[in-house]
Amino acid sequence: xxxxxxxxxxxxxxxxxxxxxxxxxxxxxxxxxxxxxxxxxxxxxxxxxxxxxxxxxxxxxxxxxxxxxxxxxxxxxxxxxxxxxxxxxxxxxxxxxxxxxxxxxxxxxxxxxxxxxxxxxxxxxxxxxxxxxxxxxxxxxxxxxxxxxxxxxxxxxxxxxxxxxxxxxxxxxxxxxxxxxxxxxxxxxxxxxxxxxxxxxxxxxxxxxxxxxxxxxxxxxxxxxxxxxxxxxxxxxxxxxxxxxxxxxxxxxxxxxxxxx
Amino acid sequence: xxxxxxxxxxxxxxxxxxxxxxxxxxxxxxxxxxxxxxxxxxxxxxxxxxxxxxxxxxxxxxxxxxxxxxxxxxxxxxxxxxxxxxxxxxxxxxxxxxxxxxxxxxxxxxxxxxxxxxxxxxxxxxxxxxxxxxxxxxxxxxxxxxxxxxxxxxxxxxxxxxxxxxxxxxxxxxxxxxxxxxxxxxxxxxxxxxxxxxxxxxxxxxxxxxxxxxxxxxxxxxxxxxxxxxxxxxxxxxxxxxxxxxxxxxxxxxxx
Numbered sequence: 001x002x003x004x005x006x007x008x009x010x011x012x013x014x015x016x017x018x019x020x021x022x023x024x025x026x027x028x029x030x031x032x033x034x035x036x037x038x039x040x041x042x043x044x045x046x047x048x049x050x051x052x053x054x055x056x057x058x059x060x061x062x063x064x065x066x067x068x069x070x071x072x073x074x075x076x077x078x079x080x081x082x083x084x085x086x087x088x089x090x091x092x093x094x095x096x097x098x099x100x101x102x103x104x105x106x107x108x109x110x111x112x113x114x115x116x117x118x119x120x121x122x123x124x125x126x127x128x129x130x131x132x133x134x135x136x137x138x139x140x141x142x143x144x145x146x147x148x149x150x151x152x153x154x155x156x157x158x159x160x161x162x163x164x165x166x167x168x169x170x171x172x173x174x175x176x177x178x179x180x181x182x183x184x185x186x187x188x189x190x191x192x193x194x195x196x197x198x199x200x201x202x203x204x205x206x207x208x209x210x211x212x213x214x215x216x217x218x219x220x221x222x223x224x225x226x227x228x229x230x231x232x233x234x235x236x237x238x239x240x241x242x243x244x245x246x247x248x249x250x251x252x253x254x255x256x257x258x259x260x261x
Numbered sequence: 262x263x264x265x266x267x268x269x270x271x272x273x274x275x276x277x278x279x280x281x282x283x284x285x286x287x288x289x290x291x292x293x294x295x296x297x298x299x300x301x302x303x304x305x306x307x308x309x310x311x312x313x314x315x316x317x318x319x320x321x322x323x324x325x326x327x328x329x330x331x332x333x334x335x336x337x338x339x340x341x342x343x344x345x346x347x348x349x350x351x352x353x354x355x356x357x358x359x360x361x362x363x364x365x366x367x368x369x370x371x372x373x374x375x376x377x378x379x380x381x382x383x384x385x386x387x388x389x390x391x392x393x394x395x396x397x398x399x400x401x402x403x404x405x406x407x408x409x410x411x412x413x414x415x416x417x418x419x420x421x422x423x424x425x426x427x428x429x430x431x432x433x434x435x436x437x438x439x440x441x442x443x444x445x446x447x448x449x450x451x452x453x454x455x456x457x458x459x460x461x462x463x464x465x466x467x468x469x470x471x472x473x474x475x476x477x478x479x480x481x482x483x484x485x486x487x488x489x490x491x492x493x494x495x496x497x498x499x500x501x502x503x504x505x506x507x508x509x510x511x512x513x514x515x516x517x
Binding site for chain 1: 315318319320341342343345347349351352353354358362363389390391405409
């Protein structure tokens with residue numbers, strides 16, 4: 001057998017065993033949950049079976065898919081806005097000492113401002129609108145993206161910049177082919193932690209000021225102390241976010257790093 | 262005839278660290294090059310050769326003096342190709358994309374194909390630079406510089422840290438490309454033999470701050486320079502008149 005084939009087999013076996021471990025770990029969690037539910041025997045801690053039944057029922061006959069879709073759309077909008085603005089701010093502050101000195105304190109301030117304060121202020125100033133909600137989520141995420149990308153922009157290789165300048169490559173092509181590829185690892189790091197943060201804040205924004213979405217539904221069930229449906233919604237949402245990570249982020253990251261062998 | 266390049270650098274200094282004296286890199290260095298001439302700049306390392314090339318390339322504008330490049334026949338600004346000491350290929354772009362980057366997009370395809378063929382790398386078109394050997398990377402870097410049809414080609418010790426055979430091949434390749442499309446070349450090296458093999462003219466530089474010590478035509482037809490003995494004879498003659506070079510550009514007795 002060739003070395004490459006052996007390597008492929010080894011790596012596919014590794015992937016299989018990693019997947020098996022993950023499934024095993026999740027099965028353990030479900031088992032612990034089940035045991036605890038039986039021991040407690042309360043409506044406040046439904047068993048895994050009850051929750052999955054509720055999940056199926058909500059999906060087929062309820063508004064789960066609709067609310068999930070609405071919330072995901074908000075997550076996507078806030079995420080894209082935050083990534084674009086945060087990346088732009090990060091590049092400018094990483095490249096220009098003046099801008100960095102001018103606005104560094106602003107970033108620190110924003111980083112430490114509680115999400116709740118930003119959301120409340122956005123609703124007070126701009127009303128209970130979709131734009132205010134998405135804007136508030138984006139503003140929560142922008143400083144973290146900017147700080148991460150700024151790190152990358154500070155570490156840009158001067159040699160490549162000189163090459164591009166001496167050959168008159170032009171600003172736009174330099175940004176696209178020379179600068180951005182050096183920033184991708186930082187942007188991916190920001191995107192990953194960003195997605196996790198953004199969807200959590202979106203739920204709070206929905207709970208506080210909107211009339212649909214996963215956050216709004218959870219608030220309704222909270223008023224009814226309906227833990228079963230709260231858990232059903234949570235599981236659906238966590239699963240969707242994980243699928244986005246697997247199906248979107250990881251392939252994109254592999255693509256961006258395909259020159260590294 | 263108007264020279265292709267006139268450079269007069271009166272003063273170039275780097276600010277010293279807090280309180281320290283500024284470092285004078287160049288002072289009173291003037292140089293001219295005729296169109297189509299290969300000029301070798303020979304001097305000890307650290308004498309400011311790279312600084313000088315960066316000024317000529319327009320990368321460094323913080324100096325006192327003047328650099329004039331003759332415009333192209335169609336009146337356009339002169340094009341400058343640069344072959345850096347390290348190839349400086351973008352590792353995240355393929356060989357093809359690295360060359361296409363410096364070309365206008367609508368003409369890139371054909372030019373890249375021709376250049377890759379000319380440097381013998383047609384097969385490596387879609388490979389990424391980390392997969393190339395040192396010699397291949399240098400070829401791509403040279404192809405990129407020639408692809409823009411430069412009026413002035415700057416080469417900053419482009420063949421260091423390569424094995425002897427690879428260096429010979431790359432020199433031959435450089436001369437082949439240059440014969441196919443002659444252009445003015447400033448070739449920086451600290452290797453007097455390399456300068457004698459390639460150049461029409463040697464410009465010998467002093468240690469920092471660099472100034473011109475001697476300006477010597479190489480009076481030997483290029484096709485007679487394959488002989489190591491001829492080069493050796495020339496080299497000893499240069500060293501006899503410029504004893505200050507001994508030690509700066511290698512010991513008087515050949516080691517290899």
